[in-house]
Amino acid sequence: MSPLAVVRHIDRWLSxxxxxxxxxxxxxxxxxxxxxxxxxMVPDLxxxxxxxxxxxxxxxxxxxxxxxxxxxxxxxxxxxxxAGLAALVGLADRVSAPVFAVGLLWLLSYRNSWGHLSHxxxxxxxxxxxxxxxxAADALSLRRGPPREPVSHGRYGWPxxxxxxxTVSTYAIAGIAKLRAGGMTWLGGETLRLHxxxxxxxxxxxxxxxxxxxxxxxxxxxxxxxxxxxTVVVEVGAPLALLAGRMRTLWIAALWGMHVGIWAVMGxxxxxxxxxxAFVAFGAVERIVDLAGRLSAGRSRNxxxxxxx
Numbered sequence: 001m002s003p004l005a006v007v008r009h010i011d012r013w014l015s016x017x018x019x020x021x022x023x024x025x026x027x028x029x030x031x032x033x034x035x036x037x038x039x040x041m042v043p044d045l046x047x048x049x050x051x052x053x054x055x056x057x058x059x060x061x062x063x064x065x066x067x068x069x070x071x072x073x074x075x076x077x078x079x080x081x082x083a084g085l086a087a088l089v090g091l092a093d094r095v096s097a098p099v100f101a102v103g104l105l106w107l108l109s110y111r112n113s114w115g116h117l118s119h120x121x122x123x124x125x126x127x128x129x130x131x132x133x134x135x136a137a138d139a140l141s142l143r144r145g146p147p148r149e150p151v152s153h154g155r156y157g158w159p160x161x162x163x164x165x166x167t168v169s170t171y172a173i174a175g176i177a178k179l180r181a182g183g184m185t186w187l188g189g190e191t192l193r194l195h196x197x198x199x200x201x202x203x204x205x206x207x208x209x210x211x212x213x214x215x216x217x218x219x220x221x222x223x224x225x226x227x228x229x230x231t232v233v234v235e236v237g238a239p240l241a242l243l244a245g246r247m248r249t250l251w252i253a254a255l256w257g258m259h260v261g262i263w264a265v266m267g268x269x270x271x272x273x274x275x276x277x278a279f280v281a282f283g284a285v286e287r288i289v290d291l292a293g294r295l296s297a298g299r300s301r302n303x304x305x306x307x308x309x
Contacts, residue, residue, distance in 0.1 A: 012154075013161070014158060014161055015154035015155070015157045015158040015161070016154065016157035016160075016161065017152050017153060017154050017156075017157060018152055018153075018156050018157045018160065019139075019149075019152045019156065019286050020135075020138045020139035020149070020150040020151075020152070020153070020156050021139045021140060021149075021286035021289055021290075022156065022160065022284060022285060022286040023134060023135070023136050023138075023139075023156040023157075023159055023160060024090075024136055024137065024138065024139040024140035024141065024286075024289075025140065025280070025285040025286050025288065025289050026131070026136070026159075026160065026163070026280050026281050026285060027087075027088075027090075027131050027134075027136035027137065027140075028088060028140060029277050029280045029285070030124075030127050030128060030131050030277060030280070031084060031087055031088040031100075031128070031131065032088060032277075033124065033272065033275060033277045034084060034100075034104060034124060034128050035081060035084040035085060035088060037121070037124065037271070037272075038077070038080065038081060038084065038104060038107065039081065041107070041108075041111060042077055044111065045073060045077065045107065045110070045111055046070070046073070046074070048110075048111060048114045049068075049070040049073045050070065051114055053067045055114055055115055056113055056114060057113055057114075057115065058109075058113045059109055059112050059113050059117065060105070060109035060112070060113075061105055061106050061109050062106060062109035062110040062112075062113045063113075065106065065110075068110075073110075076103065076106070076107065077107065079099075079103065080099070080100060080103030080104060080107060083096045083097075083099040083100040083103060084096075084100040084104070086100075087100050087132070087137070089141065089142045090137035090140065090141025090142050091141075091142055093136070093137035093141070097131065097132035097133075097136070097137070098132050098133070100128070100132065101128050101129045101131075101132035101133075104125065104128055105125055105129070108121050108125060120269075120270050120271060120272065121272075122170070123166070123167065123170055123272055123273070123278055124272045124278075126166050126170075127163055127166070127167075127278070127281075130159055130162050130163055130166065131159070131163075133159075134156075134158075134159035135155055135156065135159075136159065138150045138156070140289065160281045163281035164241070164242055164281050164282055165242070167238075167241075167278060167279070167281070167282075168238040168239045168241050168242060169238075171234070171235045171238035171255060172235060172236055172238045172239055174235050175231070175232050175234075175235025175236035175237075175238070176236060178231070178232055178235070179232060179236075186228055186232070187225070187228055187229055187232065188225055188228070189221065189222070189223075189224030189225030189226070189227065189228040189229075190221065190224070191228070192224045192227060192228045192231070193218065193221055193224040195266070196214045196217070196218060196224070196265055196266055197218050199214065199266045199267065199268065200214050200215055200218060203267060213264045213265050214264075214265045214266050214267065217265060227261070227265075230258075231258060234251070234254045234255060234258050235258075237251065238251065238255065241255070241282060248282060252279050252282055255273065255279070256273060256274070256276065256279065259273045259274050260274065
């Protein structure tokens with residue numbers, strides 16, 4: 001194969017020709033989750049706004065602004081949520097989507113600047129940024145008036161491929177980090193068991209309900225060796241999800257199952273992957289949109305027929 005053919009092959013892989021509806025469906029899924037997540041974080045944000053300013057340790061973009069007044073925080077939340085809803089339905093998406101991405105990044109950074117760093121939003125934030133920069137509102141959008149199907153094109157494929165690459169990279173990096181930091185100690189399972197025991201004790205101390213599975217497994221050290229090996233295999237092997245067919249399905253199921261196990265054993269729920277939204281870019285999700293359209297059309301015809309009787 002000539003170098004030019006190799007370049008063309010890589011370009012086709014990086015920018016596959018896909019329907020605009022696929023990227024649009026991913027936009028809707030990601031932004032629905034992001035808006036709901038932000039809305040759920042509002043009470044916690046307002047509580048932190050009343051904390052002693054000396055507890056503020058800025059991280060990320062929050063460092064450039066510092067502590068803000070509660071009224072400013074409330075106004076920011078309203079503007080960001082409005083921008084998110086506008087981007088969700090495709091209204092002024094070239095403005096609303098970037099505004100939502102930047103605003104969400106600041107709000108999450110601000111929330112993490114009060115003494116507790118949360119890692120559950122990182123992948124969500126990366127996905128929101130990619131969607132905000134992509135032509136994701138060329139379909140399933142209110143801005144275009146009458147429905148119109150854009151031609152399938154590579155410009156709808158590269159954002160999806162980037163979403164996939166970012167997703168598998170986060171897992172692969174996590175797996176490699178475990179091996180670099182713990183090596184055979186991690187694979188032996190003792191490090192994982194200590195993490196679980198620590199989490200169980202911490203939750204008891206703060207009065208939270210601990211995961212029943214974690215409490216039950218804690219005395220059985222041998223179980224954690226298999227769990228540790230499985231975790232590393234799934235994480236390091238995450239790039240296999242980039243392959244098409246059954247291998248992709250298998251690995252996505254394994255990644256999701258790993259999060260179910262973390263939630264069951266440690267009581268730590270990574271809501272974005274658990275919801276499945278973190279993996280929507282890997283599938284032909286426009287088929288769900290098409291199915292919903294057919295069901296809606298069929299229901300409408302039935303209503304018309306009944307009315308005609």
